Amino acid sequence: MPRRFELLVFDWDGTLMDSAGAIIASIQESCSDLGLPVPERERAAHVIGLGLKDALSYAVPELPPADYGKLAQRYRHHYLARDPDIELFPGMRDMLIGLKDRGYLLAVATGKSRVGLDRVLDATELRPYFASSRCADETHSKPHPAMLQELMQELSVEAEATLMIGDTAHDLQMALSAGVPALAVSYGAHSRDNLTVFNPLACIDTPQELAPWLAKNA
Numbered sequence: 001m002p003r004r005f006e007l008l009v010f011d012w013d014g015t016l017m018d019s020a021g022a023i024i025a026s027i028q029e030s031c032s033d034l035g036l037p038v039p040e041r042e043r044a045a046h047v048i049g050l051g052l053k054d055a056l057s058y059a060v061p062e063l064p065p066a067d068y069g070k071l072a073q074r075y076r077h078h079y080l081a082r083d084p085d086i087e088l089f090p091g092m093r094d095m096l097i098g099l100k101d102r103g104y105l106l107a108v109a110t111g112k113s114r115v116g117l118d119r120v121l122d123a124t125e126l127r128p129y130f131a132s133s134r135c136a137d138e139t140h141s142k143p144h145p146a147m148l149q150e151l152m153q154e155l156s157v158e159a160e161a162t163l164m165i166g167d168t169a170h171d172l173q174m175a176l177s178a179g180v181p182a183l184a185v186s187y188g189a190h191s192r193d194n195l196t197v198f199n200p201l202a203c204i205d206t207p208q209e210l211a212p213w214l215a216k217n218a
Contacts, residue, residue, distance in 0.1 A: 005181075005218045007157040008099060009148060011166035012110040012117065013048055014188025016092050017124075020167070022082040023048050023189075027059055030074035034067075036060055048189040049111040049168040051141030088124060089187070089207035099214065100129045105155055108133035109147040109164070109174070131155055143173030148180050163201075163218060165210075172198035185210060 014020040024044040031038045039059045047055035056068050063071060100106055106129055110117055114135045121127040132154055140146035152162055164175035167188025175182035176198055184195035184203040196203055201217070204210050 003102075003104070003218065004161075005104070005163040006161040007105045007107060007152065007155055007163070008214070008218065009107045009109050009151060009162060009164045009180075011049060011164075011168070011171045011188075012108055012112060012120070014167035015165060015171075015185055016088060016096075017086060017120065018089050019086045020045065020048055020189040022079060022086050026075050026078035026082065027055075029078045030071050031060055033074045034071060036071070037062060045189045049142050049166070049170040051111055051136030052113070054141050055111070083119075091207060091211055093124070093126070095211040095214070096126060096129045098211070104218070105131045105157065107131055107151045107155065109142070109151065109166075109171075110134070111136045111142060111170075113137045142168075142170035143177065145174055145178035148174060148178040152178075152180075167195075169194050169198065172200055183213070 010016055013023060024041055027044040028038050044059055047059045052072055053068060056063060056071055060071065096106060108117065108130055112135055114137055117133060117135050132151055134147040134150055139150060148162065148164060152159060159179040162180045164171060164180050164182045165185065166172065167185045168190045172182045172184060172195060182198065182200045184200040186192040186195055186203055186205050187207055192203055192205065202213060204213055
């Protein structure tokens with residue numbers, strides 16, 4: 001049976017790794033450390049997947065840009081303290097291995113920094129399975145289409161043969177802007193209602209549904 005897609009691009013946090021809760025808590029604790037208004041969970045969750053500057057300006061609009069570095073430092077402190085306990089969603093490792101074995105090109109498009117993504121790729125030992133990746137500190141942040149455009153150009157894959165898989169509206173907006181089909185997952189940062197407005201091919205509600213959907217539809 002011929003495959004519909006050649007390139008599968010995954011968001012990382014909230015899509016492959018169960019890290020959304022740690023990111024939200026780290027944002028909230030960082031604000032508390034600096035005496036800033038602590039964003040509600042929904043507001044903190046909204047910024048997952050964005051680059052650091054965009055995330056801070058939305059999550060803490062009261063924060064002067066000159067102080068972004070202070071808040072970023074506190075965020076890294078709290079997130080790295082949680083980092084050893086953050087795990088991949090169940091089944092993701094086997095899914096990625098299987099997809100690569102079947103000949104798909106795999107890539108990552110993430111709001112993480114390059115240092116952050118490299119750390120987690122090494123910790124999970126998943127680096128060999130990805131043909132390439134893009135991070136928010138080396139190109140335009142989501143929802144700008146640059147990450148997908150650069151990956152497609154590098155890997156010589158057309159938009160119609162590329163699938164973006166992500167858990168946030170930022171992922172789906174990026175895909176829409178790049179002319180790339182998208183698959184939404186609602187088990188991460190953003191709700192199903194916030195995802196389906198972008199008309200993804202489907203919306204997956206549990207990590208266990210992802211591999212079977214890709215096997216059948218990708």
